[in-house]
Amino acid sequence: MIKKLSRALILACITILATVSSSTFADGKASRATIIYDALVGKQHDVFLGWGYSVLVEHGGKRILFDTGGQYGGFAANTKKLGIDLKSLDFVVLTHRHGDHTSGMAYVLQQNPKVKIYAPLETGSFGSPTSAPVVRLASRRVAETPEDLHYFDGDKATVDSPWPGANISQIDKPVEVLPGVFLFRTVSENKGTLELNELSMAIKTSKGLAVFVGCSHPGIEKILAAAAEIDPNIYSVFGGMHLTDATDQQVANIVENFKFKWKVDHVAPGHCTGEFAQSLFTKQFGPNHEHAGVGEVISLPQ
Numbered sequence: 691m692i693k694k695l696s697r698a699l700i701l702a703c704i705t706i707l708a709t710v711s712s713s714t715f716a717d718g719k720a721s722r723a724t725i726i727y728d729a730l731v732g733k734q735h736d737v738f739l740g741w742g743y744s745v746l747v748e749h750g751g752k753r754i755l756f757d758t759g760g761q762y763g764g765f766a767a768n769t770k771k772l773g774i775d776l777k778s779l780d781f782v783v784l785t786h787r788h789g790d791h792t793s794g795m796a797y798v799l800q801q802n803p804k805v806k807i808y809a810p811l812e813t814g815s816f817g818s819p820t821s822a823p824v825v826r827l828a829s830r831r832v833a834e835t836p837e838d839l840h841y842f843d844g845d846k847a848t849v850d851s852p853w854p855g856a857n858i859s860q861i862d863k864p865v866e867v868l869p870g871v872f873l874f875r876t877v878s879e880n881k882g883t884l885e886l887n888e889l890s891m892a893i894k895t896s897k898g899l900a901v902f903v904g905c906s907h908p909g910i911e912k913i914l915a916a917a918a919e920i921d922p923n924i925y926s927v928f929g930g931m932h933l934t935d936a937t938d939q940q941v942a943n944i945v946e947n948f949k950f951k952w953k954v955d956h957v958a959p960g961h962c963t964g965e966f967a968q969s970l971f972t973k974q975f976g977p978n979h980e981h982a983g984v985g986e987v988i989s990l991p992q
Contacts, residue, residue: 721749721895721990723902723928725982726768727759727794728960732983737771738764739984742790743904743930743961746774749893749990752868755782756891756902756929758794765794772985776801783873784809785904786888787816790961792852799853810875810887811862817851818860861889864920870894872920876908883907892917895991897955898925905962906932911944914952924954925991928982930961938966945970958982 727744742760759765
């Protein structure tokens with residue numbers, strides 16, 4: 691009799707847990723990240739792999755598209771294959787101007803023309819003014835110059851968005867765009883991407899910040915330092931960490947700092963992180979190193 695009751699009690703508990711779990715996802719309150727675009731294969735093998743990054747972040751009933759991959763067709767195919775509804779997004783984050791993070795934006799706008807887009811304030815990009823020296827050059831008028839070689843007025847020295855009519859807001863300082871969801875800009879001081887502006891996202895969860903990065907051109911630790919100003923408790927880091935061209939010693943130091951300096955509990959590196967870094971993250975984080983290939987759905991704390 692006791693055995694029968696125990697078995698019935700266990701089955702009842704399992705049923706309750708299953709019901710709670712399914713309702714969490716069914717009511718739109720799931721907290722999870724779905725990898726849409728990357729060069730890393732996940733458990734789902736019938737998806738497009740390409741150089742670039744895109745992830746759908748669902749948290750607190752909100753749906754955020756973070757970057758849009760490196761190929762229009764590949765991004766579109768993956769959203770269809772993974773059942774990603776682009777018409778119900780709360781907003782899109784474009785981390786920086788490079789094509790491997792922005793190429794699917796045209797497809798997003800076909801599905802959702804009025805969607806809110808956040809991008810970094812970037813000279814000459816996303817519909818920004820051109821740089822101050824250009825404005826000064828354009829506004830200086832030299833009388834001896836032939837009439838047909840005068841510049842236009844300096845106040846016209848602007849560059850249109852790549853997507854005319856898109857609803858783009860540019861971020862130049864940390865901002866809480868939704869309760870507990872922050873966007874913040876860092877600037878690269880590194881050769882090859884000098885002065886490039888990049889947006890990252892930090893979401894407050896019950897276990898600390900979940901930080902999402904696009905390519906980490908300013909340096910992943912510079913980004914973590916900026917995130918720590920929002921909340922020093924960093925739980926998880928997702929995305930491209932730009933360690934492919936770092937030395938083995940630099941990579942080893944950064945991975946060690948993740949664990950002991952920044953006290954990160956959980957990592958989901960992808961895109962430009964690099965295979966050597968992935969191997970060290972596996973050694974350092976074990977089961978808390980998510981293998982974030984295309985199609986993987988990774989749970990986040992509420």
